[in-house]
Amino acid sequence: MIIEHKSISLAEQVFDRLETDILSGKYQPGEVLTELKLVGDLGVSRTPIREALRRLEQEHIIEMTPRGILILGVSQKDLEDILEIRTRIEGLAAYMAAQNITDEQLEELRETVELQEFYVPKHDADRINVMDSKFHLLIYRFSGSVPLYDTLMPLHKKVLKYRRASVENEVRSAYSSQEHRAIFEAIAAHDAPLAEKYMMEHIANAKDYIQKKGNH
């Protein structure tokens, strides 16, 4: 087997690093950075940093101002809107995946579901989180639609900080895993409408849980 060693540019690495740091909450909304500070922190020149910043600005998670880089992050209102949007189109991804998925892809999806089921009773939040996230990302990919993938991916990533909380709750975590199983079975049966229905319910449930939590 040939391993492709695609060398990732610094600009790309910086983008991934900053995006994660912002969406995970390491940099807080309202905080102001400077390019010079990032040069010191990341050890690369301003050029790749700026290329990354432009992309982050396009995603509306930072704003480049004359005084520095303003961290915007994801607000509670943003989060609600994002889950409302995902409720409507992530079902479409499940629908298309049910139509287009190959046997090989199906096995990859099955393994992800089963690993999540394996970690849930062990309360291994980190690994549950990885599998939970991977399940959704695989469905985006297996939908076979680049525009749908491109649309869902940034929305998915922006829920990072809040998804973590769901995964740490034992009750929600168990339900979530069951919902993934139901979606998987529908996709495996190539029952597109059912896969869509289950996925829409799954996102709606996640939305309800996060909102309930937000209103303490």
Next chain:
Amino acid sequence: MIIEHKSISLAEQVFDRLETDILSGKYQPGEVLTELKLVGDLGVSRTPIREALRRLEQEHIIEMTPRGILILGVSQKDLEDILEIRTRIEGLAAYMAAQNITDEQLEELRETVELQEFYVPKHDADRINVMDSKFHLLIYRFSGSVPLYDTLMPLHKKVLKYRRASVENEVRSAYSSQEHRAIFEAIAAHDAPLAEKYMMEHIANAKDYIQKKGNH
């Protein structure tokens, strides 16, 4: 009244220019450009050009390769997927706009609808196109949701080349104008579910028209 003279950076201008040129079909899919060629064409250095290219790459309408900039554009398959996605979430934008729109914003939307109605019988395709596009963009904005705006905007822009064809057809153009009127009236009445229903039908109709045209 204070006029804000926000000076737009070269990077931003280059992005807008290249995006339009690619999505309008001036650069054809498969074509390969180089940064040096763009330096000559646009009269700016590589730095702002590269910042723009990174954003275009993120939108998947170009690909930066070691041999140059590969133009991807928007395929027929992409277009179908995009309209399927828009069918599902542009209704949400209309729904939210019906809830959140102010009287002042309502007048701006009304003027857009009425100007479109004014130009349709005159067969002024350019101006019809501008108003048609503006109608949708205003609703994105008046929805009051930044994530929804950010999600819909790139999808809307990618239909540019194909929307033009719809506008030039007298029958579809007249229907489209009527559909905008119906959506507007529902929003004006703050009837969110109705606004959503009409918008979904409107996008579905546009999709049907474009697909019928594509299958000649």
Next chain:
DNA sequence: TGTAGTATAATTGTATACATTCATACAAAG
């Protein structure tokens, strides 16, 4: 004649130098 190796030139990737902008503070005038 075919194939593997290698030189090369064109292109992107990165770093740095220079230009411009703009918030801030401070001083002067009313």
Next chain:
DNA sequence: CTTTGTATGAATGTATACAATTATACTACA
């Protein structure tokens, strides 16, 4: 004491210089 003008410096915006990569063509060898 308020307000307006202006100097200043820190930051982004832009241009250019340098490094690394890679497809291509050519050469040498089997």
